[in-house]
Amino acid sequence: xxxxxDEISQRIGLGSILSLARKKMVPQHRHTIWYYMxxxxxxxxxxxxxxxPLLLFFYKPSADAAYQSVKEIMVNVPYxxxxxxxxxxxxxxxxxxxxxxxxxTLIVKAYRKxxxxxxxxxxxxxxxxxxxxxxxxxxxxxxxxxxxLNVGTEIPGAIPVVGKYAMEFLRGGATVGxxxxxxxxxxxxxxxxxxxxxxxxxxxxxxxxxxxxxxxxVEKEMKKKKKKILxxxxxxxxxxxxxxxxxxxxxxxxxxxVLMPSGLDPDIDFLKPAPxxxxxxxxxxxxxxxxxxIPTYVMGIEGEVFGIVVLSMVAGFIALVPFVDWKSQKNELxxxxxxxxxxxxxxFVVCTVIGYL
Amino acid sequence: xxxxxxxxxxxxxxxTFLFLxxxxxxxxxxxxxxxxxxxxTLEAVEVKDDTDExxxxxxxxxxxxxxxxxxxxxxxxxxxxxxxxxxVYLVNLQRKDDERLYQDGYxxxxxx
Amino acid sequence: xxxxxxxxxxxxFLTGLIGGALTALTVYVVNPVxxxxxxxxxxxxxxxxxxxxxxxDKMLPNSVSYFRYGYIPAVLLKTAEGxxxxxxxxxxHLDCNVQYKPKSKKFYCACHDGYFNDLGVNIKGPPPRPLPxxxxxxxxxxxxxxxxxxxxxNHV
Numbered sequence: 245x246x247x248x249x250d251e252i253s254q255r256i257g258l259g260s261i262l263s264l265a266r267k268k269m270v271p272q273h274r275h276t277i278w279y280y281m282x283x284x285x286x287x288x289x290x291x292x293x294x295x296x297p298l299l300l301f302f303y304k305p306s307a308d309a310a311y312q313s314v315k316e317i318m319v320n321v322p323y324x325x326x327x328x329x330x331x332x333x334x335x336x337x338x339x340x341x342x343x344x345x346x347x348x349t350l351i352v353k354a355y356r357k358x359x360x361x362x363x364x365x366x367x368x369x370x371x372x373x374x375x376x377x378x379x380x381x382x383x384x385x386x387x388x389x390x391x392x393l394n395v396g397t398e399i400p401g402a403i404p405v406v407g408k409y410a411m412e413f414l415r416g417g418a419t420v421g422x423x424x425x426x427x428x429x430x431x432x433x434x435x436x437x438x439x440x441x442x443x444x445x446x447x448x449x450x451x452x453x454x455x456x457x458x459x460x461x462v463e464k465e466m467k468k469k470k471k472k473i474l475x476x477x478x479x480x481x482x483x484x485x486x487x488x489x490x491x492x493x494x495x496x497x498x499x500x501x502v503l504m505p506s507g508l509d510p511d512i513d514f515l516k517p518a519p520x521x522x523x524x525x526x527x528x529x530x531x532x533x534x535x536x537x538i539p540t541y542v543m544g545i546e547g548e549v550f551g552i553v554v555l556s557m558v559a560g561f562i563a564l565v566p567f568v569d570w571k572s573q574k575n576e577l578x579x580x581x582x583x584x585x586x587x588x589x590x591x592f593v594v595c596t597v598i599g600y601l
Numbered sequence: 602x603x604x605x606x607x608x609x610x611x612x613x614x615x616x617t618f619l620f621l622x623x624x625x626x627x628x629x630x631x632x633x634x635x636x637x638x639x640x641x642t643l644e645a646v647e648v649k650d651d652t653d654e655x656x657x658x659x660x661x662x663x664x665x666x667x668x669x670x671x672x673x674x675x676x677x678x679x680x681x682x683x684x685x686x687x688x689v690y691l692v693n694l695q696r697k698d699d700e701r702l703y704q705d706g707y708x709x710x711x712x713x
Numbered sequence: 714x715x716x717x718x719x720x721x722x723x724x725x726f727l728t729g730l731i732g733g734a735l736t737a738l739t740v741y742v743v744n745p746v747x748x749x750x751x752x753x754x755x756x757x758x759x760x761x762x763x764x765x766x767x768x769x770d771k772m773l774p775n776s777v778s779y780f781r782y783g784y785i786p787a788v789l790l791k792t793a794e795g796x797x798x799x800x801x802x803x804x805x806h807l808d809c810n811v812q813y814k815p816k817s818k819k820f821y822c823a824c825h826d827g828y829f830n831d832l833g834v835n836i837k838g839p840p841p842r843p844l845p846x847x848x849x850x851x852x853x854x855x856x857x858x859x860x861x862x863x864x865x866x867n868h869v
Contacts, residue, residue, distance in 0.1 A: 312658070315659040315661075316659065318659075318667050318668070319664055319667045320659070325667050325668060476703075480695075480699050481699050481700060481703065484693070484695060484696040484699070487692055488689050488692055491689055492685065492689070494685065495682055498678065499678060499682075502674050502675070502677070502678045503670055503678075505668040505670075507664075507665070507668060508664050510661060
């Protein structure tokens with residue numbers, strides 16, 4: 245019987261990769277469940293990379309044809325409603341899992357030495373995924389997309405000094421128009437996916453290099469009990485776990501796509517005022533709510549500017565957490581940063597819920 | 602060039618070939634190789650009768666109708682879950698088999 | 714007859730079952746994708762097209778003029794005797810637009826050196842079929858042109 249892997253290996257020298265794969269061991273403890281988030285994200289990205297180009301076959305990226313082409317996909321193209329809805333729900337679930345992955349890594353402190361660069365690439369990917377999600381829902385160029393483009397590109401305009409240039413770069417001009425759609429299309433379809441794939445490559449390589457991080461609390465507990473942490477091989481044992489997770493994830497995405505297919509808002513009317521209750525998509529509701537709470541002027545500075553600056557500083561602090569949390573660097577318990585992580589999660593969830601209501 | 606040990610006739614051949622290619626493209630372009638032809642056109646008006654509706658624009662109500670959850674879609678979803686559950690069950694069987702083999706030391710034999 | 718050894722190990726049977734189940738899942742998922750990709754848009758052809766006789770009269774004898782019939786580029790030939798003939802301008806070989814050579818009274822396709830005579834019949838080169846023919850009738854000062862897709866050689 246022909247062993248296909250052996251035959252391929254003889255031709256492209258898979259030997260070293262396969263022996264590395266055989267040696268990959270994954271620690272088993274009460275926080276093992278968080279290890280599966282990365283694999284799930286890769287699978288969701290695969291769904292996006294399949295359904296996205298499929299939609300590209302029928303989507304027309306110009307201001308006067310985009311809306312009609314999306315309607316065409318929904319009504320006339322066989323299973324167009326399904327492909328579009330799968331793309332939409334898969335992106336939403338991907339953002340949920342990205343946040344779960346982010347908060348779990350923050351709270352169990354998987355960012356400590358030598359995984360600082362892995363953390364930084366992860367932060368970069370979080371931003372890329374959020375921007376991919378945002379740019380995606382502007383492409384139908386319906387009423388909602390138009391308001392999203394106006395407000396979303398206005399916010400960077402509040403950044404001191406560079407704000408005006410950032411806004412004009414995103415819009416392709418001073419105001420939102422056909423040129424803005426072209427730009428967002430280029431970003432969503434080309435630039436952001438390419439950047440994401442490159443960063444994922446670096447991130448996954450580093451994860452394979454460093455292995456899986458074990459939380460300090462688990463290490464100390466096992467040391468206390470004088471027990472060794474159990475390790476299981478990735479291939480084939482835990483690969484089966486990943487396969488099961490991905491199958492269930494596929495089922496969930498398709499279920500949501502079938503029971504709650506993506507909709508479409510009315511066509512753009514430049515003169516129409518913003519409708520009541522207009523809000524950004526759920527993953528930006530926390531920013532929207534925080535900005536809503538900030539008064540018009542704070543210490544003489546415009547509230548919006550103050551809000552953006554403060555949020556940017558918080559994001560910067562979280563990005564630099566591996567370098568600031570010196571207790572974790574020394575492999576010691578760091579309750580202050582656990583507290584910061586838990587508070588960030590609570591703020592995120594509470595602000596999102598309030599923003600939704 | 603001498604590092605690659607290209608024989609003299611090959612060098613002569615490649616230089617001649619490149620020269621011919623360049624002159625072909627240059628002369629071809631200069632003599633109107635790729636120039637546009639002028640053609641005479643007629644204006645033709647399409648005949649439309651009363652039954653013609655013109656280009657049909659899809660309405661939002663049609664889009665919402667396409668989104669409706671029909672019975673066949675639910676059956677398709679149930680079928681998908683049936684296949685997924687079957688796959689998950691079989692994969693779990695395989696995983697348990699692999700764990701037993703691992704405990705028996707089967708997988709560590711590769712490293713010996 | 715009972716076999717002493719199984720022809721297929723339990724493990725291989727399970728692997729085969731998993732392979733089969735995953736293949737079934739793949740086929741189930743790929744089916745809507747394939748149907749999505751193979752959706753094609755059928756562009757409609759107009760019922761008829763009107764051309765002003767005055768414009769045709771301006772044409773020189775033994776010359777052609779081109780016009781659109783929906784998505785078909787069409788060519789109207791005014792012979793030396795003043796007869797009018799209308800053909801599809803798409804070469805029947807690989808769809809390049811043909812040109813008319815007045816000296817030889819032939820239609821010529823520059824892509825692969827195909828030739829059609831002034832009745833649209835393929836006479837030389839790779840074109841496998843004659844050029845599709847349009848029907849026409851006079852209606853006052855207009856020429857009404859129609860295309861019958863059911864006619865022999867008239868598939869575009």
